[in-house]
Amino acid sequence: MDSVRKKLLSEADALRPAAVRMLRAITGYSELPLREVRTSETLASFLGERGFRVRRGVAGMETAFRAEFPFGRGKPSVALLCEMDALPGLGHACGHNVVGVASACAAAALASAGAGRVRAGRIVVLGTPAEETGYGKARMVGEGVFRGIDAAMMVHPSSRRHVDKGTLALHKIRFTYFGKASHAAAYPEHGINALNGVLMLFQGIAALRQHLPDTVRVHGIVTEGGKVPNIIPERAQAWFYVRGEDDSELADAVRRVRECARGAAKATACRLRMEEGPYTLSAMRVNPVLAASYRKALSLLGLPESGDPPNRNRGSSDIGNVSRVVPALQPNVPISSGARVEIHTRSFAEATTSPSGIAGMMEGVRALALTAYDLFADPSLAVKAWKAHRT
Template sequence: MKQKITDTIESLSDSFFEISQYIGQNPELGNEEEKACKALTDKLSNHGFTVKTGIVNQPTAFEAVYDSGKPGANVGFMCEYDALPELGHACGHNLIGTQGIAAAIGLANVIHETGGKVYVYGTPAEETKGAKVTMADEGCFDHLDVALMAHPSSNYVKSGASLAMDAIAFSFYGKSAHAAAAPEQGINALDAVIQTFNSINALRQHVTPDVRIHGVIPEGGQAANIVPDYAVAHFYVRSTSRLTTDAITEKVSLCAKGAALATGAQLEVSNYEYSYDEMITNIPLSDTFTEQLLELGIEPDEIYDHEGGTGSLDMGNVSHRCPAIHPYIQISNQPISAHTHEFREAALSKDGFDGMIIGAKALAMTGYEIAANPSLRKKVAVAFQSRHQ
């Protein structure tokens, strides 16, 4: 059956290459991915998937289902396809989206033998307001036995952890005045922002090493001779768990409230992006994926352990609703960093595509193992439950 899966993916390789190139050369920002969404869903429809677009009130999100007609496992594959401003697909989402449908089509070709259903989820805007957050909140993944995806990288890396994250906006409202002629009549909103930064910098001494707090000032006034009556600070607050992140976010918010009191400004607190939960890798599922890479000819010393995460993923929210993995697939023999021109070029290269095909095969083979092996399915489920008690 696994040979049939890989043969199916290989036989469609040219069409998958065209899709990955089309998405890569037509980058679309989050929640604007109309071309990518259509290219992916058209291919799935052509291979017998029933497709629903616009799920969770997001026009470029989709769910596609292939039903074997027999009881069995529900295997889900995640697709991402949003680009970055100016850089385009410098995170390789043109590959991730194509990889997801390739794996799903490969598995669908044998799912009649095992029973079950193959699901594909199109998840827009991973780089900003990740749709997986909303989809997880609305229960889209609760029925899945597993949720699978892999991310491009310069190495093969096992699925690991990521940081929980809050994106907090502090908007301060003051009172404008002539900064030289009548400064006493003003309330300086920018001073409140600066005081917030100073207080947060003092807070850093009293947090654990896993905590990350970093911010910018997107608005701070228009002219030096006018007391700014409006200023905004954006912060990311991250840590290894949602519980810790919630506590640190509250302390960071108190820094802003203190600054408002000290300056007389009015404060408005909001989330400018969705909150991401930490990634909880399902170890039996991760081990199964690694076994498939080995079966495909990847050498053991080419697959690295995950050394802890400092970034944040909306896949983390999925991992709290069902067993999930987020490993990394090699698309370049040279070290490259995501969100760079070099990564974008690698994601558009033939070597990058070939790496993606290996990832698609390994994901589909992992899905087959879950569908064909009830004892493995139980082991994965037990591991999931034990991490959520």
């Protein structure tokens, strides 16, 4: 390992106390999507104190920020992404507390170690709100925030260490059924039960699942089902997520789910309203050049990759949209000591601040810093990453 990389790892390790403090503070905030005010300020202030130029309110979102540290003119521009939001009722059960701190500290370590040594390019740290609603990064893509970026990366906590774990494409639909109210005991024949429309939608989708590919996921909840039992519900609503391996598979599944919804409306004599969006999330394209660089970092750190297949137990994320416009990478870092913990559970939230969780976060800091540094040390890597991206 050369002297610059040794310096980089030394700077990363020196940030551990600050990283742990931020992790615990952000965990305590557990702010919901687009409300990550204290979390955003914690990360942005940390970067500002270390020489980054910080701009808040990016892409029309109060909690989004952009922090830049220029080494010199020219390329590359490497973005590290800070997720920030928590889950309702579960806190940081998706580990965005780990994500945000790891990216911010990796950027700070690289800025400190690279100052005076790296002659061109810039580090960009993006505070990306509302990942849980699939909103923040998708909006930032639409607003052109990633223009001029040559690579975007972050780590995500998991039970396993994966480099090229992808995500599924995702589309969200709200189905609202409208019927006619009446007394449920005295005059039920005069009513039209909107809740029956929702129930038949669930039954139709349950029957449909037998005929969908294994990589398609359809899951939903009832968000409104009536007011009291003695009134025939005149309005009922369900909210569904539809996921697929790629955009084409997703589009076909969404079409078939919509047909189930229309069939349920017809069968129950209800009127149906479908509300889409606001964003469809793309399946992630893992950039092979960035993945190779991250694997090199793991090798330098003496960390073996998990042998489990990376195409299992996948969710969706708005980083998929980022990966369609710039070369992107989102490896997994382990936050449990052998025991399996699953995202969106209380045990996962607890694991993020455990000793293993802190170790996983610091692994992310070191590996991200090394990977980003590779792009500055060898600018041809960015060219190769773009070539692979366009292939």
